[in-house]
Amino acid sequence: MNAEVKFHPAEELLIGFANGTLSAGMNVVISAHIEQCAICREKTSRLEAQATVDWLKSTESVAADKDDSLSVPNFSHMVADITSQPQLREQALEDDSVSEIHMLDHSVKLPKVLAKVASKGLVWKKLAGGINQASVTLDDQTQCEFLYMKPGSQVPVHKHQGTEVTLVLDGSFSDEMGKYEKSDFVVRDKSHTHQPVSEEGCLCFAVLDSPLMFTSGLARLLNPFLRYRFNRATSMG
Amino acid sequence: MTTLAPTMGSFQMASVAKDNTPARTSKMADAASAVDQDSDESLLIAVGNHQDTAAFNLLFGRFASRIYAMGVKLTRNEQLANDLVQEAMLTVWQKAPLYDLDRGSAQSWIFTLTRNRCFDILRKMKRQPSTVSADDIWPPEGELDSQFVHEEQGSLEAEVEKIERYYDQLPAAQRAVVEQIYIYDRTHEEAAAALNIPLGTLKSRLRLGMGKLRQLLGTEE
Numbered sequence: 001m002n003a004e005v006k007f008h009p010a011e012e013l014l015i016g017f018a019n020g021t022l023s024a025g026m027n028v029v030i031s032a033h034i035e036q037c038a039i040c041r042e043k044t045s046r047l048e049a050q051a052t053v054d055w056l057k058s059t060e061s062v063a064a065d066k067d068d069s070l071s072v073p074n075f076s077h078m079v080a081d082i083t084s085q086p087q088l089r090e091q092a093l094e095d096d097s098v099s100e101i102h103m104l105d106h107s108v109k110l111p112k113v114l115a116k117v118a119s120k121g122l123v124w125k126k127l128a129g130g131i132n133q134a135s136v137t138l139d140d141q142t143q144c145e146f147l148y149m150k151p152g153s154q155v156p157v158h159k160h161q162g163t164e165v166t167l168v169l170d171g172s173f174s175d176e177m178g179k180y181e182k183s184d185f186v187v188r189d190k191s192h193t194h195q196p197v198s199e200e201g202c203l204c205f206a207v208l209d210s211p212l213m214f215t216s217g218l219a220r221l222l223n224p225f226l227r228y229r230f231n232r233a234t235s236m237g
Numbered sequence: 238m239t240t241l242a243p244t245m246g247s248f249q250m251a252s253v254a255k256d257n258t259p260a261r262t263s264k265m266a267d268a269a270s271a272v273d274q275d276s277d278e279s280l281l282i283a284v285g286n287h288q289d290t291a292a293f294n295l296l297f298g299r300f301a302s303r304i305y306a307m308g309v310k311l312t313r314n315e316q317l318a319n320d321l322v323q324e325a326m327l328t329v330w331q332k333a334p335l336y337d338l339d340r341g342s343a344q345s346w347i348f349t350l351t352r353n354r355c356f357d358i359l360r361k362m363k364r365q366p367s368t369v370s371a372d373d374i375w376p377p378e379g380e381l382d383s384q385f386v387h388e389e390q391g392s393l394e395a396e397v398e399k400i401e402r403y404y405d406q407l408p409a410a411q412r413a414v415v416e417q418i419y420i421y422d423r424t425h426e427e428a429a430a431a432l433n434i435p436l437g438t439l440k441s442r443l444r445l446g447m448g449k450l451r452q453l454l455g456t457e458e
């Protein structure tokens with residue numbers, strides 16, 4: 001359905017996703033991308049197979065009880081308790097969380113994981129430059145938010161502090177490096193300076209994987225598109 | 238088609254030809270026995286099909302310490318790793334009825350399920366918001382594998398074993414046609430006559446069956 005997705009997560013990120021080593025925020029934005037991207041679903045499937053092989057290999061000596069560095073407790077007492085539990089006969093039904101965001105003139109259907117993230121309600125804040133932001137807290141390592149750029153909005157030049165991922169959910173935006181459309185997974189880090197512009201308007205989900213020092217209340221101001229304000233304020237002050 | 242056919246040819250000689258009993262009832266049980274009674278897949282299917290506690294015990298013995306090691310690595314906490322063994326093996330027990338060979342290898346199924354439980358355990362421990370859980374993030378265990386089956390970089394033997402497994406999962410009508418052509422080496426006309434079906438029906442069933450096999454094997458373009 002999205003044969004035209006042009007920007008994908010780097011393999012390194014997908015490896016982290018397959019191995020379960022990423023933050024919740026990063027997992028969520030990757031999950032939302034792969035729901036719409038067959039290429040990355042396929043890669044993830046392959047990487048999960050690889051992760052399984054790696055796991056089995058790295059635990060071979062443990063399984064054979066020949067690893068002295070790890071003292072494995074005896075778990076056999078668990079078995080009776082487990083096998084006395086009922087089994088599942090069918091996959092749990094998906095809950096009917098809100099799956100659309102209503103824009104001015106149309107609605108945008110959200111990927112499943114983002115529907116879940118948004119299911120408790122989003123609080124939109126108006127920011128300068130025609131941008132609306134709804135923050136969500138997924139973990140203590142990332143800042144995540146839905147961002148809506150009105151048609152014609154432009155964000156002044158800014159730099160990034162950490163790694164920022166922006167997933168386009170609807171519409172498009174552009175910067176010096178390209179034009180990004182639905183399902184594109186755009187990664188920017190501190191080596192990039194960019195100036196996003198959206199002519200037709202754009203709904204995104206953005207994750208800033210920030211260093212731990214950004215855990216103060218101030219961090220809330222540091223959303224990916226508006227961090228320039230902080231930079232400016234500090235450089236001016 | 239042209240690339241797969243020779244492989245099919247060699248596989249029939251090696252394994253299916255020795256068993257000429259196409260009358261089958263339980264697809265699943267049969268696919269399992271076609272592999273290895275003692276394989277992780279067979280055990281998992283036994284647990285799912287008839288709450289086979291002996292099979293579960295074997296799986297538990299094979300995986301518990303590996304799960305523990307993964308837990309220690311990801312959580313750096315022995316108590317959490319211990320909880321992970323409990324929760325992951327409980328999930329194996331509970332979800333075993335949802336497993337089938339279309340969902341990939343039992344190892345991958347158990348790996349992804351363990352990874353997911355670990356994610357949830359860590360979040361709980363860190364008191365992170367319950368906005369999302371592993372089941373919201375990752376597709377159900379094995380669902381990706383049911384969409385994409387990958388060629389293992391393995392021997393012909395592994396290849397044959399795989400085809401054998403998938404072959405048993407074909408609908409009976411398609412399997413009968415594939416069997417006539419690739420195992421008994423009949424022409425289309427002979428096969429249609431043997432099965433007492435029109436030639437066109439035979440060809441379409443053959444196309445469907447081979448398509449399904451190719452899809453399962455991941456050799457589809």
Ligand SMILES: [Zn+2]
Pocket residue numbers: 005007008009033034037038039040041
């Ligand atoms: Zn992709």
